[in-house]
Amino acid sequence: MEAFAIYLKNRLALTDEQATQATSxxxxxxxxKGSILLSPGDTKSDSYFINKGLLRYYSIDEKxxxxxxxxAIEDWMLTDRDSFIFNEQSNFYxxxxxxxxxxxxxxxxxxxIKNIVPEILELNILMxxxxxxxxxxxxxxxxxxxxxxxxxxxxxxxxxxxxRVPQWMIASYLGITPESLSRVxxxxxxxx
Amino acid sequence: MEAFAIYLKNRLALTDEQATQATSxxxxxxxxKGSILLSPGDTKSDSYFINKGLLRYYSIDEKxxxxxxxxAIEDWMLTDRDSFIFNEQSNFYxxxxxxxxxxxxxxxxxxxIKNIVPEILELNILMxxxxxxxxxxxxxxxxxxxxxxxxxxxxxxxxxxxxRVPQWMIASYLGITPESLSRVxxxxxxxx
DNA sequence: CTTGACTCTTGACCTATGATAATAAATTAA
DNA sequence: TTAATTTATTATCATAGGTCAAGAGTCAAG
Numbered sequence: 001m002e003a004f005a006i007y008l009k010n011r012l013a014l015t016d017e018q019a020t021q022a023t024s025x026x027x028x029x030x031x032x033k034g035s036i037l038l039s040p041g042d043t044k045s046d047s048y049f050i051n052k053g054l055l056r057y058y059s060i061d062e063k064x065x066x067x068x069x070x071x072a073i074e075d076w077m078l079t080d081r082d083s084f085i086f087n088e089q090s091n092f093y094x095x096x097x098x099x100x101x102x103x104x105x106x107x108x109x110x111x112x113i114k115n116i117v118p119e120i121l122e123l124n125i126l127m128x129x130x131x132x133x134x135x136x137x138x139x140x141x142x143x144x145x146x147x148x149x150x151x152x153x154x155x156x157x158x159x160x161x162x163x164r165v166p167q168w169m170i171a172s173y174l175g176i177t178p179e180s181l182s183r184v185x186x187x188x189x190x191x192x
Numbered sequence: 193m194e195a196f197a198i199y200l201k202n203r204l205a206l207t208d209e210q211a212t213q214a215t216s217x218x219x220x221x222x223x224x225k226g227s228i229l230l231s232p233g234d235t236k237s238d239s240y241f242i243n244k245g246l247l248r249y250y251s252i253d254e255k256x257x258x259x260x261x262x263x264a265i266e267d268w269m270l271t272d273r274d275s276f277i278f279n280e281q282s283n284f285y286x287x288x289x290x291x292x293x294x295x296x297x298x299x300x301x302x303x304x305i306k307n308i309v310p311e312i313l314e315l316n317i318l319m320x321x322x323x324x325x326x327x328x329x330x331x332x333x334x335x336x337x338x339x340x341x342x343x344x345x346x347x348x349x350x351x352x353x354x355x356r357v358p359q360w361m362i363a364s365y366l367g368i369t370p371e372s373l374s375r376v377x378x379x380x381x382x383x384x
Numbered sequence: 385c386t387t388g389a390c391t392c393t394t395g396a397c398c399t400a401t402g403a404t405a406a407t408a409a410a411t412t413a414a
Numbered sequence: 415t416t417a418a419t420t421t422a423t424t425a426t427c428a429t430a431g432g433t434c435a436a437g438a439g440t441c442a443a444g
Contacts, residue, residue, distance in 0.1 A: 059332050067335040069328050081325035085318065091329070121313040126277065128320035133273035135327045136261050137283070140251050142334040143259040143367040147401070166421065175335040180401055182423055339431070359392065372431055374393055 002028075003051045004103045007075060012117050022113050027104045031096040038080055038094040043087060045107040047079040048072070053100025054164055058172070059092050068173040071097075071161060077105070097165060142175060148184045150174045194220075195243045196295045199267060204309050214305050219296045223288040230272055230286040235279060237299040239271040240264070245292025246356055250364070251284050260365040263289075263353060269297070289357060334367060340376045342366045 002023055009019040028051065031037060037055070038044060048055065055078050057070040069092065072078040083090040084107065114120055141150055151174060155162055162170060168178035176184075194215055201211040220243065223229060229247070230236060240247065247270050249262040261284065264270040275282040276299065306312055333342055343366060347354055354362060360370040368376075 059336070061336045065336065067332055069331055069335075081321045081328070085321045086325075091332075121317065125313065125316055125320065128317065128324065129273045129277045131324055132320065132327065133278075135324065135331065136273070138331060139261055139327065139334065140259055140283075142331065143261075143364075144251070144253045144257065168421070172335075177402060178422075179403085179424085183401085186423080358390090369432060370392075371394085371433080375431085378393080 002026075002103065003075065004049045004105075007049070008117075008120075011123055012119055014117060018116065022116055023103075026109065028101060029104055030099065030101045033096055033099050035096045035100075036093060037096065037102075038083065038090055038092070040089070040091050040093065042090050043083050044080075044090075045084060045087075047077060047084050047105040047107075048094070049077050049103040049105055050074050051101040051103060053102070054097040055100060055102075056095050056097050056169065057092055058095070066172050067175070068169060071158070071165065071173065073161065073164075097169070147174065147176045147180055148188070150176075151181065151184050152188075194218075194295065195267065196241045196297075199241070200309075200312075203315055204311055206309060210308065214308055215295075218301065220293060221296055222291070222293045225288055225291050227288045227292075228285060229288065229294075230275065230282055230284070232281070232283050232285065234282050235275050236272075236282075237276060237279075239269060239276050239297040239299075240286070241269050241295040241297055242266050243293040243295060245294075246289040247292060247294075248287050248289050248361065249284055250287070258364050259367070260361060263350070263357065263365070265353065265356075289361070339366065339368045339372055340380070342368075343373065343376050344380075 004026065005019040005023040008014060008022060009016070014022070031053075037048065038046075040059075050072055052074060055072045056068050057072065057078060057080070058066050058068040060066050070078070078094065079085070080090045080092055080094065082088045082092075110120075110124075141153055145153065151170070154170065154174060167181060171178045171181040174181065196218065197211040197215040200206060200214060201208070206214070223245075229240065230238075232251075242264055244266060247264045248260050249264065249270060249272070250258050250260040252258050262270070270286065271277070272282045272284055272286065274280045274284075302312075302316075333345060337345065343362070346362065346366060359373060363370045363373040366373065
């Protein structure tokens with residue numbers, strides 16, 4: 001059974017049969033490292049469930065600098081809301097940081113699965129609330145914490161990510177330059 | 193009819209009767225300016241719909257500095273997720289910036305209204321996605337923009353708020369000091 | 385009114401982080 | 415393998431924004 005089927009099964013108490021049925025018509029797609037899945041201006045009705053690999057969701061500002069809004073790893077769903085939910089043009093990029101295999105979840109999947117498994121709506125609500133509280137904590141951190149604190153916080157929250165992501169991307173996620181992150185790390189080692 | 197009933201009616205195509213029925217058992221409560229509705233450590237099952245007035249959702253860091261995560265005005269719902277959704281201890285404060293009248297929406301309201309108006313689940317999902325994309329844009333701004341850009345952005349996004357909120361709170365929302373915001377404003381006037 | 389508590393502004397100074405650039409190390413491509 | 419590109423480090427210098435302190439304006443409470 002597919003990772004996405006297992007994912008749904010675990011969270012929704014489906015039978016194997018239901019899980020397989022629900023996910024049977026979904027497509028899997030592979031992207032090489034560096035592929036761009038979505039760009040500003042696009043309006044796609046795709047959402048991505050990650051079977052294997054790692055995506056980043058980011059913007060590029062007027063000066064050409066990248067700012068990472070979110071990472072997404074195995075068992076996560078990555079969605080651009082402007083595009084997927086509101087049919088507007090996206091403002092962000094999605095890129096594969098590693099060779100990545102995703103399940104393409106189209107809009108109509110949600111429309112049809114709620115007839116088979118109505119509980120999915122409430123699960124969905126719970127997960128959205130969870131995203132929001134994480135984002136609120138991130139905002140709080142960006143408002144209040146120094147580069148060092150942010151970095152330590154990041155390591156604690158995503159202990160496995162730091163080895164899979166180049167350091168300059170971590171810096172970009174933290175809102176600092178790669179040079180600053182390098183200094184922060186040096187200081188941490190020195191003080192230890 | 194109450195503001196909250198009208199709010200539901202507009203969004204869910206309810207009859208007057210349904211709207212009144214759904215909201216009949218809800219309590220209204222008034223808070224004087226400066227009242228604290230929620231503190232870190234609390235676990236309340238209350239959510240607030242604002243009839244009149246203005247709330248802020250914020251943290252206080254180790255140095256005693258406040259950081260505003262969110263403002264909420266008339267016709268908005270303010271929820272602390274740790275507390276309301278996940279029954280955990282809150283990390284944040286909620287305070288009334290003006291004398292404020294709220295409708296207290298308890299957890300079981302959502303449990304029971306979905307039987308009367310099942311569409312509320314999907315409306316809820318849409319609104320949560322909308323919150324998320326706004327928060328993503330805010331994160332993007334905090335990662336990329338200068339104090340001045342953030343301030344201009346804030347004015348554009350919440351044109352009516354700036355007159356109701358003391359300037360130091362706007363600074364706190366933007367992640368800068370009141371002194372810096374004062375300077376930013378001076379420069380803007382001078383250059384115009 | 386007057387007092388006291390906020391709020392905003394301004395100035396002088398300081399610091400964390402950004403910018404730039406050079407180098408080294410690691411990865412990828414050929 | 416070698417060359418080419420990307421990534422990480424380090425040093426120097428620059429700057430946006432923070433800190434601290436003083437003063438002026440505003441407002442509410444006695």
